[in-house]
Amino acid sequence: MAKKKKSELKGWKLIGKTMRKSLSIFRYGIKALGLVWQTSAVLTVAIAIFTLMSGLLPAAIAYVGKLIVDGVVLASRSGLISDRNLALSYVGFEALLIVILAAAQKGLNVSQSLLRVLLGQQVNVLILEKALTLELAHFEDSEFYDKMTQARSQASSRPLSLISRIFGLGQSALTLLTFSGLLLQFSVWAVIVLVLAAIPSFIAETKFSEHSFRLFKWRSPETRQQHYLETLLAREDYAKEVQLYQLGGMLLRRYRDIFDRLYDEDRNLTIQKGIWGYLLGLLSTGAFYAAYAWIVIEAIAGKISLGEMTMYLVVFRQGQATFAAALTSIGGMYEDNLYLANLYEFLEQPIPKSEGYITRGIEPDGIRFENVSFCYPESTEPVLKDISLHLKHGEKLAIVGENGSGKTTLIKLLTRLYVPTSGRILLDGVDLNDWDIDVLRKRIGVIFQNFVQYQFTVGENVGVGDVERLNEYQEWEVATEKGMAKPFINNMPKGFSTQLGKWFKGGQELSGGQWQKIALSRAFMRSQADILVLDEPTAAMDAEAEMNIFNHFRSLTKDQMVVLISHRFSTVRMADKIIVMADGKIIEQGSHEQLLATDGRYAHLFSLQAAGYK
Numbered sequence: 001m002a003k004k005k006k007s008e009l010k011g012w013k014l015i016g017k018t019m020r021k022s023l024s025i026f027r028y029g030i031k032a033l034g035l036v037w038q039t040s041a042v043l044t045v046a047i048a049i050f051t052l053m054s055g056l057l058p059a060a061i062a063y064v065g066k067l068i069v070d071g072v073v074l075a076s077r078s079g080l081i082s083d084r085n086l087a088l089s090y091v092g093f094e095a096l097l098i099v100i101l102a103a104a105q106k107g108l109n110v111s112q113s114l115l116r117v118l119l120g121q122q123v124n125v126l127i128l129e130k131a132l133t134l135e136l137a138h139f140e141d142s143e144f145y146d147k148m149t150q151a152r153s154q155a156s157s158r159p160l161s162l163i164s165r166i167f168g169l170g171q172s173a174l175t176l177l178t179f180s181g182l183l184l185q186f187s188v189w190a191v192i193v194l195v196l197a198a199i200p201s202f203i204a205e206t207k208f209s210e211h212s213f214r215l216f217k218w219r220s221p222e223t224r225q226q227h228y229l230e231t232l233l234a235r236e237d238y239a240k241e242v243q244l245y246q247l248g249g250m251l252l253r254r255y256r257d258i259f260d261r262l263y264d265e266d267r268n269l270t271i272q273k274g275i276w277g278y279l280l281g282l283l284s285t286g287a288f289y290a291a292y293a294w295i296v297i298e299a300i301a302g303k304i305s306l307g308e309m310t311m312y313l314v315v316f317r318q319g320q321a322t323f324a325a326a327l328t329s330i331g332g333m334y335e336d337n338l339y340l341a342n343l344y345e346f347l348e349q350p351i352p353k354s355e356g357y358i359t360r361g362i363e364p365d366g367i368r369f370e371n372v373s374f375c376y377p378e379s380t381e382p383v384l385k386d387i388s389l390h391l392k393h394g395e396k397l398a399i400v401g402e403n404g405s406g407k408t409t410l411i412k413l414l415t416r417l418y419v420p421t422s423g424r425i426l427l428d429g430v431d432l433n434d435w436d437i438d439v440l441r442k443r444i445g446v447i448f449q450n451f452v453q454y455q456f457t458v459g460e461n462v463g464v465g466d467v468e469r470l471n472e473y474q475e476w477e478v479a480t481e482k483g484m485a486k487p488f489i490n491n492m493p494k495g496f497s498t499q500l501g502k503w504f505k506g507g508q509e510l511s512g513g514q515w516q517k518i519a520l521s522r523a524f525m526r527s528q529a530d531i532l533v534l535d536e537p538t539a540a541m542d543a544e545a546e547m548n549i550f551n552h553f554r555s556l557t558k559d560q561m562v563v564l565i566s567h568r569f570s571t572v573r574m575a576d577k578i579i580v581m582a583d584g585k586i587i588e589q590g591s592h593e594q595l596l597a598t599d600g601r602y603a604h605l606f607s608l609q610a611a612g613y614k
C-alpha cells in the first residue's frame, strides 16, 4: 500500500516537473515580446496579421479541395454546364486562396528578416550599453567574461526566434483547430491518432534542446580560447612574433584540437538526434498510413464522398506535419528560453552604482592616501600594504620600485578603477568614493603603460583625451606641441587627418616612440584636468625627446598635480617628491636630494643607473 502511495507521489512529482518545464518556455516570452515590440511595433503587428492568415487559410484550402473533387464527380455524372462551371469556379477560388496564402507567407518572411536585423542591433546595443556600466574588475573576471561572450554570441537572434516560434505556435494551433473541426466529422479517433503520433518526437526534441544548450554553456571557455587563437593567428599586431618565433604550427594545432574535441560532442549529439528523429518519425508515418487505409476503406464502402476522402487525407497529412512542427517549435522555444535566460542574466547582473555625488572638494588639500591596503578581487594576498602619502596641488610625485611592487596598482586606486580594501584616499578632503564619478574622472588625465592605439586619425587619437573637444584642431596643436608629437605629425602627408594603424584603408603605422608621443599628447589634451597620471610615459622615447619633455615639465604641467611612474632616474629626479616602493609598501620617501642623503635603496638604484651611463 505504502509502496503504491510512494509511486503515486513520484508520478505526481514527475507530472509537476514536466508541467513546470512546459510552462517555463513562456517565461521569457513576455520579455522577448516587449523587446520585439520596442524594436518595431509595425513589424510586430505585421507578423501577427500574416501569422493569423497563414494559420487560417490551409483549412479553407483543404475544404475548397473537397468542393472541387465533389464538384468534378457531380459534373462528370450530370454533364451539366452549370455543374462544370461551378467546379471550375472552385478551382479559381482555390487558386485565389493559394495566392493570398503565398502573399501572407512571403510577408511573414520579409517582416521577420527585417525584424531580425533590427533586433540583432537592438540586443547588441543593450549588451554594449551594459558593458559600459561594468567595472574593470568585471572584465578581469573570466566567469563574467564568459557570460558576456555567451550573451553576445547567440542572443541577438534568439529573441526573434522565440517570438517567431510563439507566433508560429499560434498559427499551428489555429490550423490544427480548424483541421480538427473538419476531421471530427470523420471520427474523433482520427483526431486522437493525429495528436498521439506527434508526442514522442516532442519529448525527444525537448531533451536534445536542453542537452545542446548545456554543451553551449560548458563550451564557452573553449570557444573563447578558439577566438583568441584566431586572433593570434590572424591579427597584424601578433603576426611579427608568430612568424619569427614560428608559432603558427603550434597555434593552429591547438585550434584544431579544440575543434576536434567540440566536434566529437557535436557529432554524437547530431547522430543521436538523427536516429531518434527517424525512429519516432516512423511512428508518425505508421499512424498516418493506418489512418490512410481507414479513410480509403470508408470511401470504398461509400460512407464518405471522394471529395471528403481527398480532404481528410490532406487534413490528416498536413495536420500531422503541423502538429509535429508545433511540437518542434515548443522544443525550440525551450532552447530559446535557455539562451535568453543567459542574456537576461547578463543584462540584469546588478552593478553596484557609484554612490558618490560630491562635485567640489572641502579644502584644496590635494591627494591623500591614508593607510591604504588593497587585494585584487579573488586574491587574499595584499598588493598594497598600508600606503600613506600626501601630494599638494601643483606638486609632482614620482614613484619608483621594482617590477610588481604595486606602482600601477596604486594609480588604479587613485583613478578609482578599484576601491581600496582598507584605508581611504582623499581628494581635496573628500573620500574618492564620495566624489561624483564623472566629475572625478574629468579631473584626471592618465596614460597607462599599455595605452590604447586607436585605429582612428592622428587628430582623433589625441582628441580622445578630452572627448568633449575631440575634433578641436587648435587643441590638438597645443597638446601635440607639449607631447613632442608635432614635428612628425607635420611631416605626415595628411597631418592630423592621417589614418593610424593598419586595419583600415590608407592607415599608417607609427613607431613605438611616436605612439607614445601621441599618448602623451592625449594626456596633455586633458588640459582642464588638474591631476596628471603618467605610467612610464617616456620609456619608448628617444633620449632627446625625453630630455626636452622633462626640461619643460613644470611649464607643461603648470599647476597640475603629477603622479609619474618611471624606471629612469633622470626623469624621476625632477619630481618634488619621490616614493620608493617594494613589495606593496613605501620604503622610502622624500626629494631626490633627501633620498640620496639617506643613502638607502633609492641612492643605491640611482648610483647603479648612473654607473651604467659612465
Ligand SMILES: Nc1ncnc2c1ncn2[C@@H]1O[C@H](COP(=O)(O)OP(=O)(O)OP(=O)(O)O)[C@@H](O)[C@H]1O
Residues within 6 Å of the ligand: 140, 376, 379, 383, 401, 402, 403, 404, 405, 406, 407, 408, 409, 410
Ligand atoms: N588585475 C590583477 N589581478 C590580480 N593581480 C594583479 C593584477 N594586476 C596586477 N596584479 C599583481 O599585483 C602586483 C603589483 O602589480 P603592479 O602592476 O601594480 O606592479 P608595478 O609596480 O606597476 O610593476 P611594473 O614595474 O612591472 O609595471 C603584481 O604582483 C601583479 O601580479
